[in-house]
Amino acid sequence: MIEITFPDGNSKKYKKGITAVEIAEQISPRLAKEVLAATVNGEPYDLNREITADGSIVLHKWEDDMGKHAFWHSSAHLMAGALEALYPGIKFGIGPAIENGFYYDVDPGEDRIITDSDLPAIENKMKEMASQNLTYSRKQISKKEAMELFSKKGDEYKTELIGELEDGTISLYTQGEFTDLCRGPHLLSTEPIKAIKLTSVAGAYWRGDEKRKMLTRIYGISFPKQKLLDEYLLFLEEAKRRDHRRIGKELELFTFSPNVGMGLPLWLPKGAAIRQTLIDFLTSILKKKGYKIVTTPHIGNVSLYKTSGHFEKYGKDSFQPISTPQEGEQFMLKPMNCPHHCEIYNATPHSYKDLPIKMAEFGTVYRYEQSGELHGLTRVRSFTQDDAHIYCRPDQLQEEFMSIVDDVLLIFRSLDFKEFSAQISLRDPENKEKYIGSEENWEKAEKAIVEAANKKGLQTTVELGEAAFYGPKLDFMVRDAIGRKWQLGTIQVDYNLPERFDLTYNGSDNQKHRPIMIHRAIFGSLERFVAVMIENNAGKFPLWLSPEKAVILPISEKFHDYSNNVLQILNNSDICTLIDERSEKIGKKIRDNELKRIPYLLIVGEKEAESGTVSVRKQGEGDKGTMKVEEFIDFIRSEMKKEIAY
RNA sequence: GCCUCUUUAGCUCAGCUGGUAGAGCAGCUCAUUCGUAAUGAGCAGGUCGUGGGUUCGAGUCCCAUGAGAGGCUCCA
Structure with a gap:
């Protein structure tokens, strides 16, 4: 006998080798019908996999994310099965469950393309297969066997993946004729998959690497009931109605003109009025918080950005420098306000008693975003940041950081922004050469952010590799009408620019010291902020x-x-x-x-x-x-x- | 930048397999002067994103290009 503990703390003895679905069956037949996946001892487990030792169990139904995950993951396999039936010889990349549904990356082979118009046929094939109640069966195999199997199939994507797996951890899942490399877990069978909608086709580089082949990614979503699919489609339509691009046009807030250039927003009078009101509102708070407003030009000498490191890092992806008629001087449209602000800091000497110095500017910046990335007001090539830089002493860093967190929360609250998340963005520990600055300073900065966020009791997630090239950051993210995440506020600790610009202050010891710089924006960009507000309030502004x-x-x-x-x-x-x-x-x-x-x-x-x-x-x-x-x-x-x- | 799709009146869209454009709303005019989410009638609006090509003939097919959408990559 083995002892199984439930989430509520109760435990019960079962015979060794019992499965999750059998346990569910003993609790109630209805539960057995509804359960989609299980977690045993913290590990995802198939419902029909034998449990051989004491442990904890969680049964997942549609209502929880694990349940949906297994459901959509199994749906991805079902789609792959349909694709293999319809397109013999098709090769498969990866096919995971995502937040809303699933996708599969496939290589249809030379001279064969899959477009939107092919989706209904694939969908129908999936429905046909689902109604056959195919079971998902798991098989553990050796690395060698796996290699042989997929080499024989000629699927170089799968063999690449297998090459990176450890022997002994490799499993296959089969439903009907289709077998896939997969860790699982899956549904017992295709039976619960009642409603399917394939939503779009997109290109996606194999393993996200633009140097590698572009595969065809097919997105879809599935549900255990037709009603749920109908509701989802209705939600998508509602979201379309809330789209800021649509409302912006309807209410005459902003527009774009190809004659001006893509990604360069034109604010119409009503939109400009909203924007100005936001600026006035923020300015009044900034003044209370001890910020001084500064103004800097829209261009700067290239050497300024060479000093800051922006040129080396982003120069080739920027608007190219403007040359003057004489002497070969070169100016860049400013992609950032910080170098200008550092020059303002340097314009006057500073004592330790003056710090912190808080400089704010509604600074319009220009970035050459790739054409495919432009999106309404949320991703543009010209935008105005509610930018500020705080120059402070090391002993003030944490307090200043926390005070900015307060500012962000205050402003989000007064604008009735409830749904946001906080993300701590740190270095990618495996790719440290992407960043500038010393190891020691990075460690200090990362520690300062994590501690400050903890002290403020913020619910945060940590993302490795998301830091700015000069320092780690705390980002505030919100979602748009269809659930895409956008970054709004950001607070960044920076030891590097003060060094590069040789910023100093006189300490109490009458020696020169290096200040620390904090970059912060609360709205991030006024353009993006207005866009997100529109999608939140569907155009009904307060x-x-x-x-x-x-x-x-x-x-x-x-x-x-x-x-x-x-x-x-x-x-x-x-x-x-x-x-x-x-x-x-x-x-x-x-x-x-x-x-x-x-x-x-x-x-x-x-x-x-x-x-x-x-x-x-x-x-x-x-x-x-x-x-x-x-x-x-x-x-x-x-x-x-x-x-x-x- | 790459993949797929879209591009027709101010807006939202129709236009089947090629025979030279159509609706609703908005606009304008007239009538109506009205009490809490659509009064009626009439008029006017487009060289079908642009440039080539195929064809007796192209909104429709082909090529190039601009712009937009959904992704991928990137995001100081």
Whole structure:
């Protein structure tokens, strides 16, 4: 007998060699039907794999990520099986489960391409195979056997993978005619896979290396019920409606023109108003926090970036330097504000008593992002950072770092950003030559960040290899409408630029010392921040950020005079208000202005004109009753104040 | 940059296997003067992203190129 412990702490004895699905069966037949995968002693386990020793068990259903993972991973195998049936000789790369579904990288072979239009046929084949209730069976084999099997098949991708595996850990899974190299775990059979949708085809370099062959990646998603798939497709459609590119066009916030250049956003008046309001808001906080605003030019001498290291690191991927008519001087469009700020630091001598020095700038920078990478406002070639640099003493580093974390949290909170995650980005320990600076300083900087994040009680994930080339960082990430992650705020500790720019301060010992520099941005880029805000609020900006606060809707032409009086009073009170004088019925005016996401609709007819009032209707909520015009002004002002209370 | 797809009126899209463009919304005009998410009628709008080619004939097929989308790679 063996003893199995459940997540709730209870344990029970079973005969040796029992399987997870049998355990589930004993608990309830319904559970046995729903369970998709298991974890035994912390290790993913097939449901029908024999358990031979004491241990803990967790049974995973669809509702938990492990369950979904096994489901989608098995679906990837099912797709591979269908592909092999439809495209004999096709070769396979990797086919994992991902956050939303699965993909498989395949090499269809010379002169054969798979496009979107082939997906329905593959999908149908998958459905046909799934309905045959094929079982997934596991087989442990030796490295030599595995090599022979896949060499015979001529699948050089699989043999490459096998070459890197340790003998004794290699397993195969077979369902129907299809056998794949795989660690598992998998479902018992294809039976639970009821609904399948192949979503897209994309190119993907083998092993993510652009020097190697580009494989065809097929993305898909599957569900145990058709209803869940329908809901997912509906979610995707909803996400499309929230897409900031669509809303930006609809609400006339920003645009792009091929005549200006791809990736170079043009802010239309309403978008520019939002952007300016954000800048004003942030500036007021910066001033309270002891930052000084500086301004620097959009270009800088190439030598500046040679000093900073940016030229060596990114020079060939930047906009190429501009040459002046005389003397062969070369200037770069600035890709970063920090070198300029270091020069400002160096313009005056500093005592240890002056530190920390906090310099802030809404600095527009230019980066030559690859064309395929541009995306609306989230990835552009010209953007404005809410950039700041803190120059401090070593003994101030941790406190300053934590204080910036506070700033980020404060601002995210006042903007009602709840869904964000924090990521500590450290060096790739196996690729240290990618970075500049001494080992000792890197260790100090990485330690400072980890400690500060812990002290602040931040929930963080650690990503190796994600650091900037000059230092580690703490990044704040948010998701867009369809769940893609974007970096917003970032805090970076840097020992390197102070050295490269020979920044110093006089210490209490009257010796020169090196300050430490912290780079920080809270929004990251105003462009990306606005984009993420749009996707979060579907274009319904909070009142204080709305470019237009209210619109007056006269019931009929008879009330235009009164309406225009109100309009003037409101605009004079700095409440940006419009008027809709079209000869449309009130229902139509309400509908159109609701769709324009104007926060307040003020309906004005006979009653209002007689009593000096407006009938207030809040966007998305409906009728709020009538108010005197002055009352409305007070009301809207107090609403705005409430929104930006911090 | 690479892979696949898309590109038709201001916007959203139709246009089957080639026979020389169509709808809804927006706009304009007229009528209507109306009480909380679409009043009616009429008008006007496109050398079908651009440049070549095949063809008696190209929005439709082929090539090149611009732009956009989804990925890959990269992200100071």
